[in-house]
Amino acid sequence: MTQSALPTQLVWFRDDLRTNDHPALDAALSSGPVIAVYVLDQESAGIRPLGGAAKWWLHQALEDLRRSLGQLGIPLILRQGPAAEIISELVHEGNVQTVHWNRRYGHAERAVDMQIKQELQARGVHARSYSGMLLHEPWELLTKNNTGYKVFTPFYNALRDSKTRPPLPAPRAQDAIAKASVPSGEDLDHLGLLPDIEWTAGLAARWEPGEAPARQRLGEVLESIAEGYAEHHDRPDLDGTSALSPALRWGHLGAREMWDALGRLAAEHPEAAAGATALRRQLAWRDFCWHLYYHHPQLPERNLRAEFDHFDWAWPEQDPHAAGQVRLWQKGRTGFGLVDAGMQQLWQTGWMHNRVRMVAASLLVKNLQVHWKVGERWFWDTLVDADLASNSANWQWVAGSGADAAPYFRVFNPELQAKKFDPQGSYAARFAPLAAEPIVDLKQSRRAALDAYEQMKLSAGS
Secondary structure (H helix, E strand, O other): OOHHHOOEEEEEEOOOOOOOOOHHHHHHHOOOOEEEEEEEOOOOOOOOOOOHHHHHHHHHHHHHHHHHHHHOOOOEEEEEOOHHHHHHHHHHHOOEEEEEEEOOOOHHHHHHHHHHHHHHHHOOOEEEEEOOOOOOOOOOOOOOOOOOOOOHHHHHHHHHHOOOOOOOOOOOOOOOOOHHHOOOOOOHHHHOOOOOOOOOHHHHHHOOOOHHHHHHHHHHHHHHHHHOHHHHOOOOOOOOOOOOHHHHHOOOOOHHHHHHHHHHHHHHOHHHHHHHHHHHHHHHHHHHHHHHHHHOOOOOOOOOOHHHHHOOOEOOOOOHHHHHHHHHHHHOOOOOHHHHHHHHHHHHHOOOOHHHHHHHHHHHHHHOOEOHHHHHHHHHHHOOOOOHHHHHHHHHHHHOOOOOOOOOOOOOOHHHHHHHHOOOOHHHHHHOOOOOOOOOOHHHHHHHHHHHHHHHHHHHHO
């Protein structure tokens, strides 16, 4: 049977904008002629609309994906609207027999996928889902009590001791599909992903979204990781991080491919083992956040520790003083150099060093006692690597309200953190050279935060 006589396969791309190590694409190519679709779905119930920085990244990423798929002879269709409606239309228009996708793990996204799978099966159309986003499925690694993990270290130990599937071979090109048999799509510009305000020049100067740049960066990381990643990745004043978080968030690079490459590097080059292990641990944190979100679907909206429902958080919508402080925090004008540099780096580049993210978050939720959701939403709108699991889990970690959270009394002192992680002040000088007046007294605000915490415990126990 020729390929043209085989039934059409539809690959639905989501947060996996690559062609290498893509299980859904691999399975589809082995089954018949393939067409691909990306659906911009911001209308289905519970789906959180993308932030501005993420939309900018997605625009560039879809251009790159279209080129990569084109080299394989696969057309990419762009549509926007409720995914259930769009997929149903494409199945009919393209005479599709099987729809393939890599799984998502957000609560709302899984509900959409389940609905689509059931509707397709009722029509006699196959729906196949695959594991392509995480190192392990969230239901695979469980405690001895058959529950999800809430503490990172035992989760990491379980993940490290388990086997991950090896990366898939590079896909082979298919014969070109006749244009007449390919359903129509929208122009990329019509998706409205590029922001109206002019603030993306810094993003474009810092990042090149796409699969090839991500793989090139991975190669650079592997070559240099022995030179001090384990010691330097926590220093914002040094170029010590992998800078691969956006590539992982958008799926330009598969987590399993990266995990496998690091493992082989450590085995073949012992001098690189410490750095490779440290970076593998960062990959495990990503899995852990999604593990938490899968087992606790309320993670983005509710405190995982219910006693924090009694904490007297400030909300800028209700408190003019808090609103003013939040604006200064967002603009990087708090008067604390490390925090201000991070917040201005975020606005300029769509990214912030992880150590500085923690310090900036601590200042907002503890010294200023503003609800963690306020910061989480700002990061969601301004980070190019924002995903719902990591963003929510990390904000709740700093706030003390999440699983495996830092003790509430661990209040990051931005001045002491700067001395330790930006000792020469070069990071602060680069992104926030103009000093501002501190908006809060660190000692007094720390004491007030701890007093509020004690009051919360009394209220929760009453």
